Amino acid sequence: MNAEPLRLAAVSAHERILDDAPQDLRAELLDMTGQAFRRINRFIELAVYGALRCGREAGGVGDDTALYLASEAPMLADCVRALRGVIAEARPPTPFEFMNISGNMAGFYIAQHLRMRGPQLAVHRNSASLECALELLQLQSARHRRALLGYVEEGVWPLAEQRLRLGLPATAELSESSHWFYLDADCAAPLGLIDPIERCSTLEQAQRALADAPAQWRVAIGHRCSRADIDALRAVRRDAQALDADATYSTATTAARLIGFLLLDSAPGLLQVNHSGDGGYYLLRVRRA
Known part of the structure; x- marks a missing residue:
């Protein structure tokens, strides 16, 4: 892909206003993949769930598809847990906490289940990370014809603590979501x-x-x-x-x-x-x- 317009072949959206407990996605992931996910965090669950839904909407993705995953605050719940352990409890992160904080772990699971062999890039930026990912996709050096682009926002519980971190009123609603876009330069009838x-x-x-x-x-x-x-x-x-x-x-x-x-x-x-x-x-x- 390059500075030509990006052709949107398929999209999917999962959005939810948060309440006191997370929505259980693992049963749906089991139905979608036939695999029980045990040692992944909420961010990875949301990313895999959204990417698989978009792949279904597209009728499958090419194995040469590139993967771009954008977020403003990825793996935040695990980061909070790890920092609390180090600072308040004087203990190191557990191996799975440390591993799941890695920016490319979600992409590993997505590529595994969609059988993708293309390049992968995680764009974690505190402002306009989706626009930044789109900007990177349109570079002349981005030669892939197809790309799966996602934006994931993870819920963090307890919600009262998260509102304090964000400086929000106690009445503010919080949300989590997983939005995905399948971009195909050869799509004859794009959505946009x-x-x-x-x-x-x-x-x-x-x-x-x-x-x-x-x-x-x-x-x-x-x-x-x-x-x-x-x-x-x-x-x-x-x-x-x-x-x-x-x-x-x-x-x-x-x-x-x-x-x-x-x-x-x-x-x-x-x-x-x-x-x-x-x-x-x-x-x-x-x-x-």
């Missing part, structure tokens, strides 16, 4: 096309991009944009959608919005602006084929 990712170095450039978007397009603001960013961007497009983080916290807004546009919307295109985390802004454009 993702244009090359663009970067803006200033808020003014992002405002101009939003103002220049066709009136019929959906426009949106990513979850990493500040309140000041949201106000400035809505000054040029009042219809720009944005998430109220105090009501529902999610890092998967971009992935969910993209799939919602592809499956549920009739607009000809979607433009989202999101803060890149390094002082600039990402522009993500998706349009009908």
Whole structure:
């Protein structure tokens, strides 16, 4: 793949607002794979579950498919557990805690069950990691014709402690999700096309991009944009959608919005602006084929 538009052949989404106990995914994974998963963490469960569902939606993936897995805070529950053990209990992490914190463990299980032999990359970044993964997919050096791209957000319990870590109100809803995209450069009838990712170095450039978007397009603001960013961007497009983080916290807004546009919307295109985390802004454009 290169700077040509990425062709979306299939997508899948698993989303859930969290309550006091995690949803049991292992029974469903057993039905899907015929294998009992015992020593994997929640993040790996979500990643494998979502990737297998997307593979089914695609009718199978080629064995040369590349795997890109993006997340803002991967394996967080195991990281919390390991750090608590080291700091509060003065004990080292268990072998499985240490192994499951590795960024590529989820990809190992996905490749094993989908029989994929392509390259694998885990993109773990505190801001706009999905946009970053798409940017990497569109490099001239990315020569693979097919890629399975996922974004996973893991739930961490107890929820009250997680809200404190995130600085959220006690009433804020937390979520977990596993969103996946199968990209195939040879797909004859794609669900949509993702244009090359663009970067803006200033808020003014992002405002101009939003103002220049066709009136019929959906426009949106990513979850990493500040309140000041949201106000400035809505000054040029009042219809720009944005998430109220105090009501529902999610890092998967971009992935969910993209799939919602592809499956549920009739607009000809979607433009989202999101803060890149390094002082600039990402522009993500998706349009009908």
